[in-house]
Amino acid sequence: MSLLAILAPVLLLVIVLAFVTYAILFERKVIGWMQNRIGPNRVGPWGMLQTVADVFKLLIKEDVIPEKADRALFKLAPAIAFVPAFAVLAVIPFTETWKFTDFAVGLLYYMAVSSITIIGIMVGGWASNNKYALLGGMRSAAQMISYEIPLVMSVVGIIMTTGSLNLNDIVHSQKHVWFIFPQIIGFLVFLIAAVSELNRTPFDLPEAESELVAGYHVEYTGFRFAFFMLAEYVYVFAMASLTTVLYLGGWNAPFGLTIIPPIIWFILKFLLVVFFLFWLRATMPRIRVDQLMQFAWKVLLPLAIFNIFLTAVLKEVPGIGHFY
Template sequence: MEPVYDILSEWGLPLTVAQLIVMLAVATAVLIFTAVSVMFMVWWERKISAHIQVRFGPMRVGGWHGWAQSIADGLKLLLKEDIIPAGADRLVFALAPMVVFAASLAAFVIIPFGPGLIAGDLNIGVLFYISISSLTVVGIIMAGWSSNNKYSVLGAIRSAAQAVSYEVPLVLSVIGVIMTVGSMSMTRIVEAQEGMWFVVPQLLGFLIYLTAAIAECNRTPFDIPEAESELVAGFHVEYSGMRFAIFFLAEYANMFVVSAIATTLFLGGWHGPLLPGWLWFLLKTYFIYFRHDVAALDVSQTAGRSTHESGMEVPTAAGLAEYGDYRIDPGVKRFLVLGSGACDCDSRCIFPDGGLHGGSLSAGGPGQKHRALRHRIGLCLLRRCRAVCPA
């Protein structure tokens, strides 16, 4: 920043005014970069999720693959009514999203985007990041407590407990890098990786950092603080409009920050051939973020040990989609059970699961109910099945 101060001093501006102008310029640049980056990250995440789930995702807004969908969503949140619950602490309720967002933005100060492209090259950069990232817990507790909602309080407590728990392995994972370089300055750490990235000698630390970072960001499978089935939406369930958008921006800004820190500490920062340093830094950072996204979605899809465990019981007679046991009418020809009890599904999306009460398919006597052989549908395989169902 010294050349900037020199230019402003030549214009006759006092040093205090020059510092204020530089601070405002840096803050504005960080805000613009964060907003644009979050819009791109949200759009790309939705497209990746859609392709994994055999969907198209956003396609209409903006033309080409719905690239402007995030802009439309942001405008929608900006124009929505801002509602504060009747029993909420209005002051704390209003300050909570600001605290979380400020903590996420403050971490951008020590990120070296390139040679000389750093807002503040602190000699305690790593310690500053660890300290400032812990302040998000304060804002989350404020949001949960001030909402006067039991779901918000439970979500805030869960989020705080998870953040504190994974803070320890995150700190331990970067100690090896600090000991190797002998400094906590982000710039010196990047310069020390000119010959070899630290991901090679510190592979275990890199993997531990990624796991702890995913948990810090409350991403799948560590999304317990925002479990919709239990807590509706977590600590920000009572927030709407622009206040909710601020929480949303803070969450994705935090994901970018942890990816940028991983790039700085383990992937050589701006070092790379041919391309400019800042471009290499962004490519590595977005690669780490997208790797988080794809890995998380893949984990949620393959959480079960087998398709049998994640299956859903269905009756054998075709057309019956409700749960329960049904008897097979001998006159019905369209059912999924062959004489040997095997399934007629080539893709193995549907497979036998034994008979009713542990029995097998039997003809039964006059006036008796027939025993239906139950089947299961493997949901993980069925979503990718393109074959014509034999039923």
């Protein structure tokens, strides 16, 4: 038991790293196809080893720390950003049996721990002693704090229906109807807020290339930079998993197709979410920083609150009440 308790996280880390490796390749390939390009195809067959080569390059690069940077914080920041990204995976149930904890407040844990990353990004931006990095860090903090509120609010509907913060219970209660249908407003708010939390297009302001060059990690090179990138993609993994668990029925098979193992269902749904994130990147321009804030506070938050209200009301309506 104790050996498994040690080995399983290591295995998960390996899986996550493999995912990140191929998610990056997948992203580049998908966007490439969408843009009439081929994408990476030089390293390994079909470009399969491209990311491996990229990571290797990052690891052997000189580790540059700007002279006027706050050295201790500069070194600490990538770790602060990465650790929570990995820690949140502890509560995600991949299938009935493949899970790490059966945590009563799993959803709350996810939300709470994931917001620690903001500190890492802000510290990184601040410690770099670079104005672009500082602006990027500030934007990031403002954005992530603003979007965390609609993100949490949007899942309250699910919590009300399930009566639990335990992610296992949430999946179990989606045996018949996935929450995406009764909670469609909540789902849309959640999805938009999630994209924003991930700092992905169209909400990639903290690292907006055309404005802030690279935002908070402009001064980072080598493996420290790799850590930031890793954190970003692990969050893609985590957020796609969470979306699957909350709204797409987790490992539950649709249309009674239980012949296909639950893990496959989970992976399929999960990949759909991941693809959606990459698809957005090829399509959308970047939203402006003030519009971003307005959107969070004036559109998403009221919608999320309305969703809570709606859930509460519909719960009492006979006939459809059992969906809520």
